[in-house]
Amino acid sequence: MKRRNFIQNGFKGFVAVTLLPKVGYSFLTDEIFNGGGCIPTTADILGPFYRANAPFRSDLQIVGEPGTPLIYKGTVYDLDCNPLPNALIEVWQANDAGAYDNSSPEYKYRGSQYSDALGQYEFTSIHAGQYLNGSQYRPSHIHFRVTAPGIAELITQLYFFGDPYIAADPWASDPDAALRIVHINNVDGIDTAIFDINITGHVGTANEDADMNIEIKQTYGGIVFTSPMAKMDLIEVIDLSGRLVKGYYDIHSKEFTIGTGELSQGTYFARIQLGKKITVHKFQN
Ligand SMILES: [Fe+2]
Numbered sequence: 001m002k003r004r005n006f007i008q009n010g011f012k013g014f015v016a017v018t019l020l021p022k023v024g025y026s027f028l029t030d031e032i033f034n035g036g037g038c039i040p041t042t043a044d045i046l047g048p049f050y051r052a053n054a055p056f057r058s059d060l061q062i063v064g065e066p067g068t069p070l071i072y073k074g075t076v077y078d079l080d081c082n083p084l085p086n087a088l089i090e091v092w093q094a095n096d097a098g099a100y101d102n103s104s105p106e107y108k109y110r111g112s113q114y115s116d117a118l119g120q121y122e123f124t125s126i127h128a129g130q131y132l133n134g135s136q137y138r139p140s141h142i143h144f145r146v147t148a149p150g151i152a153e154l155i156t157q158l159y160f161f162g163d164p165y166i167a168a169d170p171w172a173s174d175p176d177a178a179l180r181i182v183h184i185n186n187v188d189g190i191d192t193a194i195f196d197i198n199i200t201g202h203v204g205t206a207n208e209d210a211d212m213n214i215e216i217k218q219t220y221g222g223i224v225f226t227s228p229m230a231k232m233d234l235i236e237v238i239d240l241s242g243r244l245v246k247g248y249y250d251i252h253s254k255e256f257t258i259g260t261g262e263l264s265q266g267t268y269f270a271r272i273q274l275g276k277k278i279t280v281h282k283f284q285n
Contacts, residue, residue, distance in 0.1 A: 038081035041198045042176040044157040047143060048271045048280025049100040054090055054110035060125035062108060067096040067126025070184070072142060072158065074196040076115045078151065083119025087148040087199065088112065091123055093141070098131030102269060103240040127191070130165055134234050134249050134273070139163035139172050146199050154199045160184055214272050216283050222259040223283060227274060230254055234273040237263065260285070 061069065072091075078084040092110040094100050101108035109128075115121050130137040142158040159172045161183040166172040172181065184191045215226040225235060231253060237246040246262065263285045270281050 038077060038198055039179060041154060041156055041196075042180065043155055044171055044177065044180070045278055046145075046155045047157075048269065048278055049092060049102055050090075050143065050145065051092065051102070051107065051110060054092065054107045054112045056112045056114075058111070058113060058123055060091075060093075060109050060111050060123055062106075065095065065108075065126075069124065069190050070127045071122065071124050071187075071190055071192045072195055073120065073122035073192070074194050075119045076121065076146060076148075077119065077196065077198040078148075081198065083115075084148060084151075084199070085115055085117050085119055087115040087119070087146055087151075089115060089121045089197075090145040091125075092143045093125065093128035094131055096126060096129045098129030099243060102238070124190075130163075132244065132247075133169075134236075134247070136168050137165045139165040139169050141172070144195075144197070146197055148199065151199050154197065156180060156197075158182065158193070158195050160193065214279055214281060216270065216281050218284065219257075220260070222257045222262065223270075223285060225256045225258075225270065225272065227254045227272075229274050232256060232272055232274055234271075236271040238269045238271060240267060240269075258285075 061067070076084045076087040076089065090110075090112045092100065095109055101110065109125060111123055111125075113121050113123065125142075128140045128142055130140050132138075139159055140163055141160075143155075144158060145153060145155050147153040157171065157177075157180065159166060159177060159181040161181055163172075166181065171177060180195070182193050182195055184193050186192070213228050214232075215224075217224045217226070225232065232251045233249070235248045235251065235256060235258075236244055237258070239245050245268065246258065248256065248258070265285055267282065267284055270283055272279050272281070
């Protein structure tokens with residue numbers, strides 16, 4: 001199909017989605033809900049938990065760990081809306097309980113894959129657990145990083161229709177994310193989501209984590225966080241197993257100290273939010 005047709009179809013689909021009540025999608029085709037077809041896939045924040053070099057695999061399920069199976073798959077398209085083989089697709093997500101594996105050699109619920117000769121990819125995993133971001137839960141989501149030679153990397157997130165936490169989530173409720181909220185079909189007894197990705201380049205401004213330049217210093221008084229901005233919205237301390245240990249919210253100053261006695265000795269991640277930007281730093285206490 002020609003690019004223009006794709007865009008028109010995608011646009012019609014988008015209008016249909018916005019006008020329909022949020023029930024009973026099953027009569028609609030996947031094409032309408034597949035992430036936008038030839039419309040450039042928009043970016044989302046990298047978030048704090050990306051790890052490079054996740055193992056190449058298509059099955060992310062772990063025997064003995066809880067979770068409802070979920071397949072997410074689709075086709076990667078290039079600038080001219082042709083299927084793109086050999087694009088590197090990296091995904092990462094929370095486990096059933098909403099925690100990320102940030103340190104284990106198993107890289108749980110993380111995987112890499114190259115798109116095949118038809119530009120297709122497929123991961124078999126579980127539904128990602130919702131987790132608290134400040135006082136609100138983030139909706140269930142899958143993180144994607146897609147790269148291919150000569151094409152700007154795309155960092156984005158996939159969301160799912162009907163998730164009650166989308167409306168209050170600043171990233172999922174952004175109009176840019178509308179085509180990345182896909183519906184889940186039960187196919188042969190397994191929840192299945194189609195997410196096509198069009199990597200025509202970087203779209204949107206959400207992925208600006210690198211601009212934050214948060215400084216973290218260990219002092220006698222504790223760990224001092226300094227932001228180049230007037231304030232930090234949130235600092236969360238997460239241990240190596242992904243568990244939230246401490247949360248500090250609505251910090252109305254550019255400097256904030258976590259006192260030495262507030263944390264036991266060890267290695268942690270600090271997840272820091274400024275407006276819609278999030279960054280993470282590893283630190284010792
Ligand atoms: Fe996340």
